[in-house]
Amino acid sequence: MFFILKERWIQGYNTSAFPKVAPILSPRFVGTPQIKGACATNCTACKDICPSDAIKLETKPMIDLGRCIFCKDCEDVCEEGVISFSNEYRLAQTSREALHVSGEIEHIGMLVKREIRALFGRSLQLRQISAGGCNACEADLNVLGTPTYDLARFGISFAASPRHSDGIIVTGPINEHMREPLLRTYEAISEPKIVIASGACAISGGIFHANDVCSQGLDTLLHVDLYIPGCPPHPYTTLHALLNYLGKL
Amino acid sequence: MEDFKPFFTNPFASPIDAIPLLSEDLFWDKVILAVNEEQFRVLSLFSASLKQTWQIWIVLGNDATGLIKVGRFRVVDNAYTSRTELLSCIHLFEREIYEQSGILPRNHPWLKPVRSPHQSACSQMDFYSIEGEDIHEVAVGPVHAGIIEPGHFRFQCYGEKVGHLEISLGYQHRGVEKALLGMPKANHLKQVEALCGDSTTAHSTCYAQNMEALTGIKISEKEALIRAILLELERIANHVGDIGALSGDVAFLTTASYCGKLRGNILNLTAQITGNRFGRGGICIGGTRYDIDYALAQTLKTQLKALQPKIMGAIELFFRSPSVLDRLEKTGIIPQEWVMAYGFTGLVAKASNCLRDVRTSYPYGSYIDRDLKTSLEKSGDVFARAKVRKEEILICFELVQTLLKELEMIAHVQIQKQQNTALPAEYFSFSMSEGWRGGVAHTIITDDKGDIQRYKVVDPSFFNWTALSLAMRDGQISDFPLCNKSFNLSYCGFDL
Ligand code: SF4
Ligand code: SF4
Numbered sequence: 001m002f003f004i005l006k007e008r009w010i011q012g013y014n015t016s017a018f019p020k021v022a023p024i025l026s027p028r029f030v031g032t033p034q035i036k037g038a039c040a041t042n043c044t045a046c047k048d049i050c051p052s053d054a055i056k057l058e059t060k061p062m063i064d065l066g067r068c069i070f071c072k073d074c075e076d077v078c079e080e081g082v083i084s085f086s087n088e089y090r091l092a093q094t095s096r097e098a099l100h101v102s103g104e105i106e107h108i109g110m111l112v113k114r115e116i117r118a119l120f121g122r123s124l125q126l127r128q129i130s131a132g133g134c135n136a137c138e139a140d141l142n143v144l145g146t147p148t149y150d151l152a153r154f155g156i157s158f159a160a161s162p163r164h165s166d167g168i169i170v171t172g173p174i175n176e177h178m179r180e181p182l183l184r185t186y187e188a189i190s191e192p193k194i195v196i197a198s199g200a201c202a203i204s205g206g207i208f209h210a211n212d213v214c215s216q217g218l219d220t221l222l223h224v225d226l227y228i229p230g231c232p233p234h235p236y237t238t239l240h241a242l243l244n245y246l247g248k249l
Numbered sequence: 250m251e252d253f254k255p256f257f258t259n260p261f262a263s264p265i266d267a268i269p270l271l272s273e274d275l276f277w278d279k280v281i282l283a284v285n286e287e288q289f290r291v292l293s294l295f296s297a298s299l300k301q302t303w304q305i306w307i308v309l310g311n312d313a314t315g316l317i318k319v320g321r322f323r324v325v326d327n328a329y330t331s332r333t334e335l336l337s338c339i340h341l342f343e344r345e346i347y348e349q350s351g352i353l354p355r356n357h358p359w360l361k362p363v364r365s366p367h368q369s370a371c372s373q374m375d376f377y378s379i380e381g382e383d384i385h386e387v388a389v390g391p392v393h394a395g396i397i398e399p400g401h402f403r404f405q406c407y408g409e410k411v412g413h414l415e416i417s418l419g420y421q422h423r424g425v426e427k428a429l430l431g432m433p434k435a436n437h438l439k440q441v442e443a444l445c446g447d448s449t450t451a452h453s454t455c456y457a458q459n460m461e462a463l464t465g466i467k468i469s470e471k472e473a474l475i476r477a478i479l480l481e482l483e484r485i486a487n488h489v490g491d492i493g494a495l496s497g498d499v500a501f502l503t504t505a506s507y508c509g510k511l512r513g514n515i516l517n518l519t520a521q522i523t524g525n526r527f528g529r530g531g532i533c534i535g536g537t538r539y540d541i542d543y544a545l546a547q548t549l550k551t552q553l554k555a556l557q558p559k560i561m562g563a564i565e566l567f568f569r570s571p572s573v574l575d576r577l578e579k580t581g582i583i584p585q586e587w588v589m590a591y592g593f594t595g596l597v598a599k600a601s602n603c604l605r606d607v608r609t610s611y612p613y614g615s616y617i618d619r620d621l622k623t624s625l626e627k628s629g630d631v632f633a634r635a636k637v638r639k640e641e642i643l644i645c646f647e648l649v650q651t652l653l654k655e656l657e658m659i660a661h662v663q664i665q666k667q668q669n670t671a672l673p674a675e676y677f678s679f680s681m682s683e684g685w686r687g688g689v690a691h692t693i694i695t696d697d698k699g700d701i702q703r704y705k706v707v708d709p710s711f712f713n714w715t716a717l718s719l720a721m722r723d724g725q726i727s728d729f730p731l732c733n734k735s736f737n738l739s740y741c742g743f744d745l
Contacts, residue, residue, distance in 0.1 A: 004503055007566050011559060014510050026517065028524030028539065051435040069439060071530045128396040132423050134446030134741050135398055136527045139490075142396045146509035160394035177365070177420045178399060181391045207439045213424040231529065232446070235513075 014147040019249055023089070023236045030070040031088035033063050034104045039082055046074035046083060052200065052207050062102040065091060066203035066217070069231035091229045092241030096219060099203070099227060111226070112247035119192060120166055121246050124156045126196070127165040127189065131182045132214060133172030137199040137232040141169065149235055156242055162186075167194035167225075171232075173201040173214035174221065186222060196226045198238065203227050253279055253309070253318035259611035260455075260680030261317070262462035265299070265694065268306075268319050268677060273329050276305075276322040281335055283309050283318070290592055292317070292681070292690050294342035296324070296350040297703040299694070303352055305329065308679055308692065312610040317679065324352050331357040338592030341711060364419030364744050379405040379412045387726060391420045398740035406726055414721040414729075416714050421744035429704040433460070433670040441691075442529050445708055445742030447487055450479045451684030452706075453532040455691040458613065458680035460534045463672050463693065468614070472536035472664055474656045477615035478549075479519065479531045481645045481652070484685040486515040488638040488645075489560055491737050495635055496567045498731045499576045507563035514556055518549060536664050543660035546653045553653075557646045564639050577632035581720035581732035584629055593716045595687015595709045597736060600626045600633035607683035615652065622647075631735040672699040686710060686739065708742030 016023065039060060047055045054067035055074060061083060063074075075083045093099050094111050130138050141158075144151040151157060159165045162185045174182060186195070197218040200206030208214040218224050228241045243249050253269055271279065283289035289309040297304055303324040310317045322329075331354035333340045343354040345363045354360070361374065378386065385406055391399035399420040405412040425444055429437050441456040442449045454476055461468060468476075493508025516526035523531040523539050530538050541549070567573055587593065588603045598605040602625055608616040609623060624640030626633035672695050681690045687709030696702040717736045721729060 003566055003569060007503070007507070007562050010562055011507050026520040026524055028522070029520065030524050049435055051439040069529070070525075071439070072524075073435065129392055130396075130398045130421075132421050132741070133398060134443040135739065136443070136446030136449070136529075138396050138398060139447060140526065143509065143513055146513060147506050148510050148513055158396055172421075173423060175421065175423050177422055178391070181399060181420070185392050207436060207443060208423050208425075208428070210436075211424040211428045213422060231443075231525075232527070234526070 015150045015153070016148055018149070018236065018239065019243055025087060025089060025234065025236070027087070029087055029089065029234065030072050030085045032065070032091060032105055033068075033075075033083055033085050033101055035061055035063070035083055035102055036104055037080060037082050040080050043080075045077040045079070049073045049077050053209065060102055062100055064204065065099040065101055065229040066096060066227060067200060067206065067209070068229065069200050069207060089234050089237045090240050090244075091233070091237050092244065093227050094225060094245070096203075096224070096227065099229060110247075110249070111241075111244045116194070116245065117247040120194070121248065122155050124167070124242070124246060125159040125165045126156070126167055126169045127162045127185060128158055129168055129170050129178075129182050129185055131170055131172040131178035131202070132175035132208070133199070133201065137171035137201070140232045140235050141171070141198065141238065143235050144239060149239055151239070154243060154248055156246070162188035165189050165193070167196065169196040169198050170202045170218050171198050173205045173208040173211070174218060175215070176213045179215070179221070183221065194225045195222050196228065197224045198228045199233055200229065200231045203229065206231060253283070253320040256316040256318055257679070258315055259317060259607070259613050260458040260462045260678065262459070262676055262678035263319075265675045265677050268321055270304070271320060271322050273322045273325070276307075276320055277332050279320060280307055280309065281332070284336060287311065288313055289318070291336070291338050291342070292688075293679070293692055293705055293707050294339055294346070295692070295703070295705045296346045296352055297694050298350070299702070303327070303350055305346065305352070306692075308690070310611060312605060315611050317611070319677070319679070327351060328353040328355055330355045333357055337590045338712070341715070362419070364422045376403045376417070377405070377413055377415050381407070383407055384412070400740050402729075404721075404726055404729075409725050409727065411721045411724050411726050411729075414718045416718050418714065418740060418743050421741040423741070423745070425745045426704050426706060430701050432700050433672065438533065444706060444745065445710075445739045446527060447739065448483065448684040448686065448689065448708075448742065449528045450476070450483045450531060451682050451689045452691075454480065454614075454682040455680045455689050457532050457534050458682070459678045459691055459693050460670060460672075462678045462680060463676055463695070464670065466535045468536045469662065469664070471656060471659050471662045473614040474652050475522070475537040475539075475541055475664070476532060478541070478649055478652050478656070479522065479528050480682065480684075481649045482515055482519045483528060485642055485645045485649070486512050486519070487685040488642050489515060489564075491734065492564055492567060492635060492638055494734050494737070495577075495631070495731065496573065498734050499573055501567060501570060501573050504563050504567040507559070511556065511560050511563060518552060521545065521549065534670060540664045541656055541660070543657055546657050546660060550650060550653050553646060553649060560642065564642070568636075568639065574632065576731065577635060578628070578630060580631040580728050581724060581735060582628070582630045583716050583720055587716070587719060591715050591719075592712050594712050595683070596634060596637055596685070597687070597713050597716050599624060599637045601629035602627045605687065607681045607688040611681055613680070613682065631731055634735040672701070674699045684709065686737075687713065706745055708739055710738040710743045713738050714743060
């Protein structure tokens with residue numbers, strides 16, 4: 001007992017002051033892209049290098065944040081400096097279209113809907129389903145339960161059974177072998193329920209989108225209420241997304 | 250060509266022609282001789298279709314000398330005689346060969362699909378079952394209660410006692426090996442990074458080393474150091490997380506919550522180097538993507554120094570508590586003979602007093618000529634696996650400090666980003682690195698145009714899931730979560 005108390009004193013208080021205080025991320029963290037200026041004629045360098053097929057080129061590049069794995073390779077090859085990534089970690093959106101970036105985005109707006117807030121604002125229980133996830137997305141969801149993020153203080157937690165849940169949060173490219181278990185878990189939850197796609201894989205198939213046993217994203221199967229980009233999404237991206245969606249910011 | 254000659258060292262590339270092509274019987278005689286008499290073990294065994302004919306390839310390694318030998322035979326009539334009864338460690342490899350290529354290992358004792366029952370040549374999915382009035386079956390998964398990857402466990406129980414546990418995987422199969430074929434492209438490295446997302450650096454190092462061996466690129470001393478630093482940080486983070494998870498499973502929540510948090514701190518150190526907490530984008534063909542300059546090396550050193558006593562303190566609490574030790578000791582024992590017979594590797598082998606570590610046996614990059622400390626335990630139980638992790642964390646802290654010190658001396662050197670990936674035609678390459686679970690091995694075979702014809706991945710979990718299954722025999726079903734955590738194997742690394 002003495003050692004436990006002593007260790008508690010050494011370890012100190014660990015929970016972050018988020019959302020009151022903004023988190024400090026690595027200066028190398030790759031967040032939202034900004035697209036400005038004009039491309040060199042006939043240049044397709046960014047589109048060619050993108051490992052995830054996330055860039056469409058018309059007069060300017062358009063980056064699909066649902067596909068992007070934030071590797072920054074496109075920024076590196078762009079000689080005109082058209083693409084530049086910021087440190088902004090607040091990335092989630094409630095519609096797929098809103099993830100398409102072709103200009104300068106300031107900051108995402110409020111995502112809350114009144115009925116969602118009324119239903120789940122005080123308590124949200126989520127069932128996590130990994131459908132081909134590589135265990136990085138899963139690990140960074142798990143971490144929300146640790147003292148640093150302490151998700152439970154916001155009334156959100158992960159439930160062990162779909163019967164106790166208000167929705168699902170899905171990771172991975174929803175490969176063939178997990179499609180049915182995923183749908184069956186979803187069906188086991190009673191209405192009303194929400195669906196969250198977490199990570200590039202779940203949103204669009206991510207880097208696996210062209211593999212024949214992987215899907216093009218969760219919304220090919222179910223209506224998705226919240227999209228959280230990243231590969232994997234930073235825990236603060238997820239935390240901000242959930243709080244924003246529930247109107248707790 | 251009589252024997253499997255020449256010998257190679259990790260990593261290497263060789264023209265296919267130089268690899269001896271034997272007859273089936275001679276091939277297996279040599280393999281069995283090498284394993285039984287010459288202390289070689291099987292690192293990889295797979296089928297490859299070369300010029301429209303199927304061949305079976307094997308890669309054997311000698312842990313004591315670091316020598317690697319490769320052999321192959323041509324398959325006749327789409328079948329050969331299974332050698333699983335003589336060589337238990339290839340039981341899964343042979344099942345995999347059947348599934349991936351349809352080549353029948355005749356008389357295989359348990360020829361079930363490995364990952365894809367629908368695509369497999371055999372769709373026999375019956376579970377092993379024990380008959381008897383008092384026997385009951387417990388089925389768990391694929392979707393589990395926690396935030397964890399999917400897999401199915403089938404227990405045959407007599408009361409609380411487990412007679413047999415069958416582990417049925419494949420739910421995570423994303424077709425990665427197939428996606429890596431053809432001309433090398435940027436997407437390949439990213440899929441390799443996510444092959445097993447908690448071992449990003451281990452797998453991407455293997456991929457890069459193969460590409461470099463094939464194209465003759467040499468990486469600089471500094472880049473090798475950065476790779477090793479990323480790899481060791483990965484090891485610390487996962488080991489700390491695992492000890493936290495183990496203490497969660499025995500309801501010792503103090504260590505569980507400290508370790509959960511402290512693991513995050515280590516991930517954040519990785520993020521300071523690569524911007525990503527899992528080291529994504531850290532390694533590229535020809536070196537590393539991100540530099541560590543003098544200032545960053547200093548910061549990392551200071552932060553590691555501050556974290557070390559906190560991590561060791563949190564872990565010490567766990568090992569000091571008699572009620573915790575009582576749960577860990579004598580649970581899920583893997584005797585050393587099983588390690589030898591089934592080819593268990595990495596952490597599981599070390600906990601059963603068998604040193605299997607690519608960094609010391611087949612050194613590569615920064616591990617060459619390094620006097621690396623290792624940790625071994627004798628008891629082979631959950632306690633031993635936890636203890637090996639604890640010791641390794643301590644060793645890694647020292648190691649990363651040393652690596653950073655060496656890096657500081659050459660901090661001014663610029664890292665170079667090469668991306669030359671045109672591969673030579675009809676080549677074979679093999680590379681290994683030591684992930685936190687154990688040795689990861691990748692193999693590439695190119696065709697006559699220099700495209701990748703075969704990509705074979707062996708994650709340590711491929712060997713070690715069998716260990717979990719055996720560890721549960723005659724144990725209590727209530728010990729399963731604890732036992733499972735003590736291995737903490739990868740689903741997607743196995744399922745590919
Ligand atoms: S940062 Fe995103 S858009 Fe740019 S290359 Fe990487 S994946 Fe493609
Ligand atoms: S989005 Fe990235 S981190 Fe998440 S499961 Fe897919 S590959 Fe892994």
